[in-house]
Amino acid sequence: xxxxxxxxxxxxxxxxxxxxxxxxxxxxxxxxxxxxxxxxxxxxxxxxxxxxxxxxxxxxxxxxxxxxxxxxxxxxxxxxxxxxxxxxxxxxxxxxxxxxxxxxxxxxxxxxxxxxxxxxxxxxxxxxxxxxxxxxxxxxxxxxxxxxxxxxxxxxxxxxxxxxxxxxxxxxxxxxxxxxxxxxxxxxxxxxxxxxxxxxxxxxxxxxxxxxxxxxxxxxxxxxxxxxxxxxxxxxxxxxxxxxxxxxxxxxxxxxxxxxxxxxxxxxxxxxxxxxxxxxxxxxxxxxxxxxxxxxxxxxxxxxxxxxxxxxxxxxxxxxxxxxxxxxxxxxxxxxxxxxxxxxxxxxxxxxxxxxxxxxxxxxxxxxxxxxxxxxxxxxxxxxxxxxxxxxxxxxxxxxxxx
Ligand code: APR
Ligand code: PHB
Numbered sequence: 001x002x003x004x005x006x007x008x009x010x011x012x013x014x015x016x017x018x019x020x021x022x023x024x025x026x027x028x029x030x031x032x033x034x035x036x037x038x039x040x041x042x043x044x045x046x047x048x049x050x051x052x053x054x055x056x057x058x059x060x061x062x063x064x065x066x067x068x069x070x071x072x073x074x075x076x077x078x079x080x081x082x083x084x085x086x087x088x089x090x091x092x093x094x095x096x097x098x099x100x101x102x103x104x105x106x107x108x109x110x111x112x113x114x115x116x117x118x119x120x121x122x123x124x125x126x127x128x129x130x131x132x133x134x135x136x137x138x139x140x141x142x143x144x145x146x147x148x149x150x151x152x153x154x155x156x157x158x159x160x161x162x163x164x165x166x167x168x169x170x171x172x173x174x175x176x177x178x179x180x181x182x183x184x185x186x187x188x189x190x191x192x193x194x195x196x197x198x199x200x201x202x203x204x205x206x207x208x209x210x211x212x213x214x215x216x217x218x219x220x221x222x223x224x225x226x227x228x229x230x231x232x233x234x235x236x237x238x239x240x241x242x243x244x245x246x247x248x249x250x251x252x253x254x255x256x257x258x259x260x261x262x263x264x265x266x267x268x269x270x271x272x273x274x275x276x277x278x279x280x281x282x283x284x285x286x287x288x289x290x291x292x293x294x295x296x297x298x299x300x301x302x303x304x305x306x307x308x309x310x311x312x313x314x315x316x317x318x319x320x321x322x323x324x325x326x327x328x329x330x331x332x333x334x335x336x337x338x339x340x341x342x343x344x345x346x347x348x349x350x351x352x353x354x355x356x357x358x359x360x361x362x363x364x365x366x367x368x369x370x371x372x373x374x375x376x377x378x379x380x381x382x383x384x385x386x387x388x389x390x391x392x393x394x395x396x397x398x399x400x401x402x403x
Contacts, residue, residue: 007031007122008320010142010155012130012168014043014123016105017288017305018161019112023063024313026119030320033153034116034123035130035144037162043125044113047192047265048105050217051202051299053389054098056306065111073103074218079202079387081353082251083370088380089201095377095384102202104217105302132158132171136282156283157316161309163289169276176281182347184271186210186354187232188225188296191242195261197222198254204297205250206353206370208363211297212249222261225296227354230270239263271295271350273343279308279332287312292339297353298346303389308335333397341394345386 009025011018014036025032036043052060052073060066077093079100092099116123124146133141135158143152160168169177197216205212211227224246228237239262247255274293279286288305311334315327352369356362373379385391 004152004154005033006139006154007033008156009033009316010035010132010140010153010158012132012142012158012160013037013162013166013288013290014040014113014125015046015161015163015288016109016112016302017290017309018159019109019116020059020063020306021159021161021287021309021313022121022123023065023112023115024059024309025316026116026121027064028313028317028321030317032122033142033155034121035127035142035146036123036125037127037130038125040113040123040125044106044110046106046109047190047267049296049299049302050102050104050215050223051303052101052103053303054101055310055389056303057101059306059310060108060111063112063115065108065115068107068111069101069103072107072218073101074216075099076102076201079204080199081370081373082203082205082207082254083367083374084207085251086370086374087251088370088374090380090384090387092384092388095381096388096390098388098390100299100388102216108302130162130167132160132168132284135172135284140283156320158284159312160284160286160290161288161305164274164293166290168284168290169286172281172284178277180275180277182273183230184273184295184350184354185230185356186227187230187268187270188213189228189232189234189237189242190223190225190265190267190269191239191263192217192265193222193224193261193263194220195222195259196220198250198258203250203254204349204353205254206366207249208355209245209249211354212246214250214254222259228268232268234266234268237266239266242266269296271297273347275336275339275343277332277336279335280328285312285328285331291335292343294339294342294346295350296346297350298342298387300342300346300389304339304342307338307389311335330397337397338395341386341391342389344394349383
């Protein structure tokens with residue numbers, strides 16, 4: 001083992017959260033290392049989210065990685081919710097003065113990686129046996145194996161940006177973390193196709209056969225999702241069956257306009273709600289999917305990850321520059337209050353649009369919810385503010401929240 005190197009922050013995981021955190025710290029002159037299990041090509045090939053809240057774009061601007069985003073992204077001033085043949089447009093701009101930005105997570109990851117490469121950041125891809133140690137000592141340690149060589153870093157702080165299946169949360173003592181989880185009985189079957197999007201904005205379709213989402217990555221690349229039973233497999237969904245079922249769930253005029261194409265990517269994602277409490281254990285912090293998973297209906301996953309990183313980066317920079325501890329102490333309660341508001345919103349939008357049960361009662365309640373939303377601009381404004389991540393209602397930690 002070579003002489004033990006020291007960095008101020010050790011980051012586990014080079015997905016969007018880890019890459020953005022490293023970028024923000026690096027710009028502030030904070031030394032960091034990023035340890036990633038997969039190859040860079042593997043990380044940059046993942047197809048994931050595609051809708052950015054205004055706050056996420058602001059963070060990417062601050063990280064100096066948004067030039068291509070502003071050239072190539074689509075700005076959407078609203079989106080639609082269809083309930084059978086009824087179509088309701090939520091006018092984000094009129095209701096809040098803001099819009100969402102459509103730009104794939106894949107592209108964000110590539111933009112962040114390119115800036116790290118240009119800056120000569122210390123990112124080790126292909127790391128094995130990454131192990132956080134001494135989380136409550138005078139300094140933490142990050143042990144790993146890379147290119148067959150075992151080594152470790154001494155760090156002032158560690159951040160687990162290693163996703164739901166990562167090692168950071170798993171390394172905490174059982175008494176140190178509470179994993180609060182809800183499994184939904186459905187999955188999202190996603191298809192990416194080089195075909196023009198069927199609608200100019202996103203369309204969330206609620207139908208007796210199940211939910212469907214019409215999204216996009218550009219004016220020539222579409223992203224579609226179908227709600228399917230959690231027991232379904234990809235083999236049961238050849239392209240033709242996917243397109244037929246999508247047409248069956250869309251308003252007739254939209255289905256008639258659908259342009260299909262060969263699926264260049266197909267995926268199944270179980271809907272899950274998960275929160276780890278607290279988000280700090282001594283010198284280790286959790287951020288992004290390592291800390292929480294929300295049902296994708298509200299397009300919150302990536303935006304919550306970026307909001308975690310923005311708050312944690314500011315707190316770490318303040319500590320290293322001034323010794324102030326308030327930001328680090330407030331990170332967990334602050335983020336948990338926000339995360340639970342996002343869980344509530346994603347759960348509400350999922351219940352409004354999906355067929356989670358066959359109960360007639362639930363179907364009638366859903367129809368009543370949609371009718372209320374369609375008839376009440378206040379309800380639409382509440383939806384718009386939550387979709388954009390602008391609402392601060394309930395986002396102040398209650399005094400009883402454990403840090
Ligand atoms: N050691 C090192 N790296 C690891 C380990 C480990 N033991 N376990 C996981 N990783 C890496 C993964 O390979 C991945 O690149 O951590 C990274 C975690 O990235 P994400 O799962 O993308 O999580 P995050 O950065 O928080 O981004 C959240 O990604 O999955 C989407 O829907 C999610 O949009 C959300 C966003
Ligand atoms: C996507 O384009 O991948 C997407 C869009 C909106 C969502 C979820 C996923 O709510």
